[in-house]
Amino acid sequence: MNKKFYITTPIYYVNAEPHLGHAYSTILADFMNRFYKLMGYDSFFLTGTDEHGDKIAESAQEKGVSPKEYVDQISAKFKKAWSDLKIDYRAFVRTTDQSHKEVVSLFLQTIYETGDIYFGSYGGYYCIGCERFLTSKEIVNNQCPEHQKPVKFIEEKNYFFKLNKYQSWLIDYIEKNSDFIRPERYKNEVLSILKSDQLDDLCISRPKSRLEWGITLPFDDQYVTYVWFDALLNYISALGYPDQKNFKDYWPEAHHIIAKDILKPHGIFWPIMLKAAGLEPYQHLNVHGYWNMDDTKMSKSLGNVISPQSLIERYGQDQIRYFFLKEMHFGSDAKFSEEAIIGKVNFDLANDFGNLVKRTFNMTEKYFAGKIPEFFSDCSMNRAVLLDKIKNTSQQYFDFCKDFKTSLGLDKLWEFIRYLNKYIDEQKPWQLAKEAKTRELSSVLRNILESIYLVCFLLTPLLLETAPLVLKALKKDNSNLGNNQLEDILNFNNLKTKEVLDKIGVLFPKLEQVKD
Numbered sequence: 223m224n225k226k227f228y229i230t231t232p233i234y235y236v237n238a239e240p241h242l243g244h245a246y247s248t249i250l251a252d253f254m255n256r257f258y259k260l261m262g263y264d265s266f267f268l269t270g271t272d273e274h275g276d277k278i279a280e281s282a283q284e285k286g287v288s289p290k291e292y293v294d295q296i297s298a299k300f301k302k303a304w305s306d307l308k309i310d311y312r313a314f315v316r317t318t319d320q321s322h323k324e325v326v327s328l329f330l331q332t333i334y335e336t337g338d339i340y341f342g343s344y345g346g347y348y349c350i351g352c353e354r355f356l357t358s359k360e361i362v363n364n365q366c367p368e369h370q371k372p373v374k375f376i377e378e379k380n381y382f383f384k385l386n387k388y389q390s391w392l393i394d395y396i397e398k399n400s401d402f403i404r405p406e407r408y409k410n411e412v413l414s415i416l417k418s419d420q421l422d423d424l425c426i427s428r429p430k431s432r433l434e435w436g437i438t439l440p441f442d443d444q445y446v447t448y449v450w451f452d453a454l455l456n457y458i459s460a461l462g463y464p465d466q467k468n469f470k471d472y473w474p475e476a477h478h479i480i481a482k483d484i485l486k487p488h489g490i491f492w493p494i495m496l497k498a499a500g501l502e503p504y505q506h507l508n509v510h511g512y513w514n515m516d517d518t519k520m521s522k523s524l525g526n527v528i529s530p531q532s533l534i535e536r537y538g539q540d541q542i543r544y545f546f547l548k549e550m551h552f553g554s555d556a557k558f559s560e561e562a563i564i565g566k567v568n569f570d571l572a573n574d575f576g577n578l579v580k581r582t583f584n585m586t587e588k589y590f591a592g593k594i595p596e597f598f599s600d601c602s603m604n605r606a607v608l609l610d611k612i613k614n615t616s617q618q619y620f621d622f623c624k625d626f627k628t629s630l631g632l633d634k635l636w637e638f639i640r641y642l643n644k645y646i647d648e649q650k651p652w653q654l655a656k657e658a659k660t661r662e663l664s665s666v667l668r669n670i671l672e673s674i675y676l677v678c679f680l681l682t683p684l685l686l687e688t689a690p691l692v693l694k695a696l697k698k699d700n701s702n703l704g705n706n707q708l709e710d711i712l713n714f715n716n717l718k719t720k721e722v723l724d725k726i727g728v729l730f731p732k733l734e735q736v737k738d
């Protein structure tokens with residue numbers, strides 16, 4: 223039985239159309255899903271849309287349509303964007319799905335019956351952008367610093383969930399499971415919130431007199447469920463909580479991807495909700511930074527958004543995936559600029575990788591009529607060194623990427639790609655050809671072609687168009703490891719002597735730098 227892996231993105235609010243920030247988290251999740259499959263795992267990838275709450279109701283009103291009409295339209299735009307970006311999710315959850323609403327009801331009823339929900343009254347400062355009450359420490363100049371909008375004082379009778387009761391349990395849990403929230407700085411941020419103050423209990427309802435657009439509480443039909451409480455449950459409703467096989471199979475291997483904006487609901491509310499219902503916490507909360515433009519976070523409210531499709535059209539699918547996963551160091555903010563994309567495409571993809579493949583294919587064509595040449599053991603041409611390097615490289619690539627450190631993993635792979643270019647320069651196949659050293663020439667080219675095969679195999683989760691194209695040209699399927707171990711393919715016997723290579727064109731055309 224294959225090992226399981228469960229990867230999720232945040233479910234995105236449908237008050238905005240998909241933009242680059244959403245695309246990054248989704249591409250990262252898509253990469254992780256394909257990467258774990260490559261390692262032989264049975265992976266389940268979930269994404270979706272978050273469709274209830276004040277924010278959505280407000281946006282629908284502004285557009286003059288009913289909330290349902292509005293959420294249908296925007297949710298479809300997310301689906302369309304992910305299809306254009308070749309995102310390979312297994313399930314797309316919508317919080318307006320009947321199956322999701324039933325899980326929210328069941329979950330609420332369960333913890334209501336265990337006594338973790340009570341009725342009370344509360345006054346506090348609310349940020350519609352965050353869809354939650356902020357603490358006095360979080361408010362700066364009467365504004366939410368994240369959304370740069372004034373907070374609103376709201377006082378009403380509501381239902382509350384006993385967060386406070388589980389505060390010391392959560393501190394203990396996070397301390398004992400040191401990479402539960404990662405990278406470490408975000409674990410520390412959550413611990414510092416938990417240790418600096420008593421947590422307020424969480425207000426989990428909204429009176430229908432103020433907001434109707436939500437899931438009715440199972441124990442009071444005058445109230446709807448608070449949007450965050452509803453939304454977080456998507457991660458288990460999509461698996462068929464409480465008794466379906468997917469829930470049993472995948473929940474124990476849950477990995478969430480979020481950006482730091484929604485650390486508190488995921489790092490504090492969610493594990494406590496799970497604990498209260500008697501469920502195991504997720505495995506890891508993987509938190510990334512922001513994509514900034516001119517030092518400001520890209521977001522709809524700040525108005526500086528770019529559609530992911532327009533970028534793919536302009537630069538190409540693989541190019542954008544590579545840029546995203548290479549440029550952002552997991553956990554830190556990254557700068558988005560078209561100059562940076564062009565730089566990465568021209569140097570890493572066109573010069574290093576594209577050129578390596580092109581010159582190797584050209585030489586095979588020129589010297590061996592395009593047939594994969596034989597390796598002769600009496601002229602190894604540093605084969606052992608190369609093989610040793612690719613073994614080390616792939617180990618490091620796997621170790622970094624499995625922990626979401628894609629930028630470091632790709633660095634390692636590119637060091638090897640650059641080394642291969644150097645290997646060609648040192649071995650000088652053109653010189654060997656001139657001197658009629660056919661056996662040496664044949665062995666050198668075979669060594670490089672076998673290396674290119676392994677590099678492309680490792681890149682299949684990332685370069686969705688180019689890696690399969692090169693593998694096909696090498697007459698190899700784009701298969702995953704299946705039941706094999708990585709060691710089984712980490713050799714130079716993957717290609718077949720005398721197979722004729724497909725011809726390939728320029729893999730990554732050079733791009734012109736944008737002029738001011």
Ligand code: MSP
Pocket residue numbers: 231232233234235236242243244246247272453454455456479480481482483484511512513514519520521
């Ligand atoms: N609906 C909630 C999430 C509920 S999950 C149970 C929400 N939605 S959102 O549409 O605002 O999406 C926030 C997420 O979008 C971030 O956590 C991140 O994954 C992604 N990003 C949005 N803008 C981003 C950047 N500028 N940079 C990086 N990621 C960004 O919050």
